[in-house]
Amino acid sequence: MDEICFFGVDEETKIKSHTELIRAVKPGLATVQGKLVCISSPYAKKGWSYQQFQRHHGNNEAKTLVVNCPSRTLNPTLPQRIVDEAMEEDRASALAEYYGQFRDDIVDYITREMVEAVVVPGRTELPPDRTSKYYVFTDVSGGRSDDAALAIGHREGRNVVLDLLRRYQPPHRPYAVIGEMCQEIRRYDINKVVGDNYAAEFVAGAFKEQGFKYEKCEFNKSALYLEMLPRITSHEVELLDNDFMVNQIANLERRTRSGGKDSVDHPHGGHDDVANVVAGVIASAATKRIRIGALSRGENSRSLVGC
Secondary structure (H helix, E strand, O other), X not given: OEOHHHOOOOOOOOOOOHHHHHHHHHHHHHHHOOOOOOEOOOOEOOHHHHHHHHHHOOOOOOOOOOOOOOHHHHOOOOOHHHHHHXXXXXXXXXXXXXXXXXXXXXXXXXXXXHHHOOEOOOOOOOOOOOOXXXXXXXXXXXXXXXXXXXEEEEEEOXXXXXXXXXXXXXXXXXXXXXXXXXXXXXXXXXXXXXXXXXXXXXXXXXXXXXXXXXXXXXXXXXXXXXXXXXXXXXXXXXXXXXXXXXXXXXXXXEEEOHHHOEEEEOOOOOOOHHHHHHHHXXXXXXXXXEEOOOOOOOOOOOEEOOO
């Protein structure tokens, strides 16, 4: 098994983690007395691979051999300058890639069990209800490698309910996808679209052509994820029964940056487009609008909003 520490990163795979895969493989190996050989750069201090390292590395009584050492020890032909350059660019990443150290700066953001606890079983979509005020959040991609995504939700008391979730896989034409999004948005009688903070200017223009006001969220996705966490843990959200969405949210990782600030993002090689729109619509629906005074010259009152 190659790069086992990164198994489960791809949302498309049925393998949710390397721990799950090992449990499935071991019985078959036992019947033929086969050997399990795993090779990987270290990653976060979690899961089966890290447990094996803790239990067996340096343990002369262990039946499992764990080899852990710097890359140049096993491959002296690797130029030292490559290692030095990597250390200058990203020390934490280089310590894992070239020195065999599990990373201290990456931990789980939220467990799969916690996400599944707020999923309504069997609910894949809710139809529009004229008595509800709906919020929308979009993540539009260039259509080559990343998904585009759309989420619509509303608020019921303290709870935020996810009503609709759409994922548009690449390759696709961005303008065509925005047209499909607008068809869904019209069903819920929404006139303002909030989108990802990094959206290109063409996105705002494309939504304007469809008759919608477009606003970039003032917060980046990491801030949206950090806002979503307490709402999930306090069961103040109702999510749709969508396994792809659950996988993306459960795969998010929290990293500690310089200055002690935390950031949340998808794992190396992963994606979070669907998780991003879910977090965005939760923040949009949960944020209270507070009137703080009227503008002069007949303009609308100013509102203080989260995104």
